[in-house]
Amino acid sequence: MATVQLKQVRKSYDGFEVIKGVDLTIRDQELTVFVGPSGCGKSTLLRLIAGLEEITSGDLLIDHQRANDVAPAKRGLAIVFQSYALYPHMNVADNMSFSLKLAGIPKPERDKKVMEAARILNLETFLDRKPKALSGGQRQRVAIGRAIVRDPKVFLFDEPLSNLDAALRVRMRLELTKLHRQLRATMIYVTHDQVEAMTMADRIVVLQAGIIEQVGSPMDLYRYPRNIFVAGFIGSPKMNFMEASIAQVLQGGSVVVALANGATLSVPAVDGMAGAGDKVTVGIRPEHISLASSDGISAQVQTVEHLGSESYLHLNIASGELLTVRINGETTVVPDQQVQLKMEPRSLHLFNKEGSTMRSLPTSTA
Amino acid sequence: MIISDQELSQNVVPATATRRKSWRDSVGVLSLKTPAISALFIWSIIPLLMTIWFSFRRYNLMAPDRTGFDGLGNYRYLLTDPSLALAIWNTVLLVGSVLAITIGLGTLLAVLFDQEFFGRGIARLLVLAPFFIMPTVSALVWKNMLMNPDNGFLAFTMRSVGLKPINWFGVAPLTAVIIIVAWQWLPFAVLTLLTAVQSLDGERKEAARMDGAGPIAMFRYIIWPHLGRAIAATTMIESIFFLAIFAEIYVTTSGGPGFASTNLSFLIYRYALMEYDVGGASVAGLVAIVLANILALFLMRSFARNLDA
Amino acid sequence: MISSKLRQKWAVTLLAWSVALLLAFPVFWIVLTGFKTETEAISRVPHFFFHPTLENYQAVGERANYFHFAWNSIVVSLGSTFLALLLAIPCSYAMAFFPTKRTKDTLLWMLSTKMMPSVGVLVPIYLIFRDTGLLDTKTGLLAIDAMLNLPIIIWMLYTFFKEVPREVLEAARMDGAGPLRELYDLLLPLSMPGIASTSLLAIILAWNEAFWSLTLTAAKAAPLTAFIASFSSPEGLFYAKLSAASTMAIAPILLLGWASQKQLVRGLTFGAVK
16 A cells, blocks of 8 residues: 655756646556656656655655655665666676665575565576676566565656667566556656557656646546647657637537638537637547548648558648548558548547647546 | 545645755765865965965074064065076976977877777887886986986987987986976877877768868868867876976986076975075965966866866 | 788888887886996997896895885875875765765865975975974875875766766665765775776876975985985996886886776876866
């Protein structure tokens, strides 16, 4: 049972604020992923929780106890660094048992814990090796093992997979998810990769410029992004955005918007938030646009990317805006071809001038 | 099990914002630094203050009872002493010439030793050797076994090609000292500049070669600009050491004949430990410090930049 | 094409080796002369081929009390290096890993103490030493050498410590290591190569230090630099014995110097050239 709670946490360096008042609760046994572009403050936030940086103002509560002034090692947390940060002069077993040794735990018990962690991570045969003699993936596992033996309340991961090659990254992603299920531990995971966030997280925290943009389950964020930033950040390929204005507000909450090329779309929106003539942005994901035989928005194909299982079309619509469409891999569409696009009204997102969504959000995504 | 945020925020000790670094941490860190810093502080400040104090006093070790405040007496005496001007001039000449020789030759040799050739490792060690020879040894060996006009090796070489041997320390004592010091310090310049040349990114050189740069263009446009920083650093470090050259003069010429090879260091030594004039030596010491500080001003600025890099 | 490249390589070899041999010649000459008789040594025509003798080494060892001075050199250079390391390691550690706003200024100030010419403070140091009985003692010279090298050592260690990945130390902190643990269990083992080369440089500089050795020591505490200088008096001038004594004085340091040549640049340029 471990929760982490941040209340109005701020961090500034020499008067420059990088974390601008974060309120967040990390729930027990969940894998929470902090995601955002580089410089958004996600790593700093993790280091504040770890105690490697000092909180400028606000409160950090670990299991309801204020932990601002608790020494890093006493917080009951373990961190896995991006560079692994293994102790190069110690072998794998010593790397893992260092914290236990410092805590004065007797050798037999230390060995037992190390063996157990090694078993979980398939490291039994490497215990005598120095980090130098390990592959990237093995080093990564040692770093995780070092965290496991401490039996921490919360595991912290700081971009742990970004030094691995693509194939290994996918495998470690699965292993970490499995590990999380196996240990039933609270984990905080920092990454800049939205795919990692989507695939691993129980809950995602999207950060930008030191502010939390949205918190929610992966599918909630995918379906109900609260603003343009989250909409554009989550999902790959990126959501398409088109400038538009509201042409008509209909009964029952729907609106009709006019795109820059004159086409009109009807979008379900929230009552009372829109008035005719308002400038808005319409968003739609590439996978929610399909090709129609006729009667759609006409567009010209610029490039076609074949990925085998699927294809991406990059299209120009009459307004000059560029759209990406995801279709099946067997498409015969070629560059310069004229096509007609169909967009499902239910899949359309509508954002106001400030970039906030105009659709009603399910209450679970605060 | 999932609990709501409201539940979580209960039974929490209310806490105020904290900025203060923990007291124990700062004291701990401070206690690590203090011994070294205070030792250096004492070493650099107390003698300096004493030098300033003595410079205003009449104080000769031979007549310890005749001390007292002398105002600017020492300054008046020393600053009108023609040997001071000569010593400063000799110092400038010494520092300047050795700098020019070591940096100039050093750059050329650095580029030479950057090339691939047979036995490069060993040749490099040989070039380096003079730097590790203690100054008194180099000076004595050069004076007696190499530059001696009668049985020195240089004299032999000159005779064998039909030239008249030079009486180095009789005719050109300062030049002789310059040669010795340059020989000692050339390896340092070579090594530093060689390190810099080698730190040059290989791909940049290859790119230049693909762009059609020959050896001269390569040196002029790629290597030389890259060396700037190393040359600056070498110049500064060498200047510090050259300002304080002492042993080479002490062992070879004792500053003579007359004052012909007396630099500031040796002049102060003369005042202090040969004439026992503490006051005079202190004033000369202050002159040396001022001179060094003028140099240091440039030095520090450049090193401060390096710290940022 | 290949042959012209090879020809160029041979040309460079020839040129570079000529320069190297020319520069190293005096050192070679010292070593050679040490094995000659005094008569051969002062001959107007240099002897390259001769019957080597060890008599100079015996003479230097027995009559000139060489080992007394060598011992002084060893004590002073090792002792001063040890003392300076003792002061420098905690200081560099603190500055590298717990930097404050003033750390940079502190480092620059330390560097600036190195720029004060020794002669500028000769008089007060001499008087202090005279009045505290430190004149002509190994302790006194040892302390001076430690102070002379302290800024260089702190700077070198600082740059070496800076290269230890910050995250490794943070991992240790998360594992419960206090500052002293961090220093002894991690930082020192990890930067051992750097500390070793720093020590080597300090030993070399102390071994060869001449100004304070010549001004502050006499018969009792004089190290080899001062001992060699005593050969400059006309009555002490025996080339072969001078050469034998010199060879013994420079050999250990030459070997150490060659071993530490890479770090030497870094140390003496205060990290500006690496």
